[in-house]
Amino acid sequence: MRAALPLVLGPVLFGLSFGVFAGTAGMGALAAVVMSATTFAGSAQFAAASVLENGGTVVAAIISAVLLNARYIGQSIAAASIFPGGRLRRFLESQMIVDESWALSGRSGRFEWAILVGAGLLLYVLWVSSTAIGTFVGDALGDPNDLGLDAAFAALFLALAAPYLRTRKALRAAVLGGAIALALLPFAPAGVPLVAASVACLLGLRR
Amino acid sequence: MSDAWIVVAVVGTFTLVFKAAGPVFLGRRQLSARAQSVVDLIAPVMLVALVVTQTVGGNEEISVDARVPGVAAAGVAIWRGAPLVVAMAIAATVTALLRLVAQ
Numbered sequence: 166m167r168a169a170l171p172l173v174l175g176p177v178l179f180g181l182s183f184g185v186f187a188g189t190a191g192m193g194a195l196a197a198v199v200m201s202a203t204t205f206a207g208s209a210q211f212a213a214a215s216v217l218e219n220g221g222t223v224v225a226a227i228i229s230a231v232l233l234n235a236r237y238i239g240q241s242i243a244a245a246s247i248f249p250g251g252r253l254r255r256f257l258e259s260q261m262i263v264d265e266s267w268a269l270s271g272r273s274g275r276f277e278w279a280i281l282v283g284a285g286l287l288l289y290v291l292w293v294s295s296t297a298i299g300t301f302v303g304d305a306l307g308d309p310n311d312l313g314l315d316a317a318f319a320a321l322f323l324a325l326a327a328p329y330l331r332t333r334k335a336l337r338a339a340v341l342g343g344a345i346a347l348a349l350l351p352f353a354p355a356g357v358p359l360v361a362a363s364v365a366c367l368l369g370l371r372r
Numbered sequence: 373m374s375d376a377w378i379v380v381a382v383v384g385t386f387t388l389v390f391k392a393a394g395p396v397f398l399g400r401r402q403l404s405a406r407a408q409s410v411v412d413l414i415a416p417v418m419l420v421a422l423v424v425t426q427t428v429g430g431n432e433e434i435s436v437d438a439r440v441p442g443v444a445a446a447g448v449a450i451w452r453g454a455p456l457v458v459a460m461a462i463a464a465t466v467t468a469l470l471r472l473v474a475q
Contacts, residue, residue, distance in 0.1 A: 239418060259396065346425055359418070
């Protein structure tokens with residue numbers, strides 16, 4: 166639990182603003198809350214809502230969100246071995262994988278089930294409830310990025326990446342992955358740079 | 373079914389399956405040494421890619437704005453051994469102040 170405390174403010178503010186934003190995008194309050202409860206991945210939810218708000222098609226909204234979340238395939242494979250119990254339990258607990266819980270749970274260099282599920286559960290409750298509140302509050306709320314929360318999350322990922330980068334092999338792969346993501350940013354739709362970056366993991370095949 | 377509900381249902385289903393992919397289909401099966409060395413690189417590669425997209429990502433563009441000095445300051449703090457919360461607070465403070473000044 167304590168490990169997740171620095172993460173509380175972000176999801177609450179972003180959850181609130183997703184609730185507000187979904188309203189302006191004409192999604193309806195119930196659909197917004199159900200999306201937070203089933204998709205549970207902020208960036209994809211914002212992406213889908215913003216496509217709808219800008220008059221995009223259903224297919225475009227789906228593709229952008231699905232591409233953004235494709236990174237979870239890699240994350241769930243990386244953490245696969247820590248989930249105990251039968252298939253149903255593993256299925257349910259695997260839904261607690263989000264960037265923040267996943268990244269935090271690997272901070273000792275080995276993924277830890279208690280951190281992933283504990284932090285994930287806390288984030289889940291905050292995310293769904295703050296979305297619900299956001300749909301009522303409406304526009305009273307400012308932009309959470311005025312508080313620099315977007316930069317704070319980049320710093321979170323950087324701090325969690327740092328311990329991995331001590332071996333030359335990991336450092337080389339990470340630099341290549343970062344370069345791929347950067348090179349694709351101006352051209353590819355959101356989500357694609359992250360998925361393409363994972364090609365750099367194939368450097369692991371080299372001896 | 374309205375457009376919004378179709379999006380909610382389809383995106384939700386894909387995401388459930390993505391997140392379950394490893395734990396449900398792979399489980400605790402032992403990977404070969406070569407596969408394991410690929411999987412071991414997912415964390416560093418994905419985390420650094422997230423740093424890149426979160427720091428300079430825009431709407432299909434590279435956007436160098438107040439986030440960059442904030443994350444750079446946090447990077448220095450991390451380098452010098454600052455705890456996670458402190459690094460996040462530094463990034464948020466620097467970026468928020470720059471945005472305030474720019475307004």
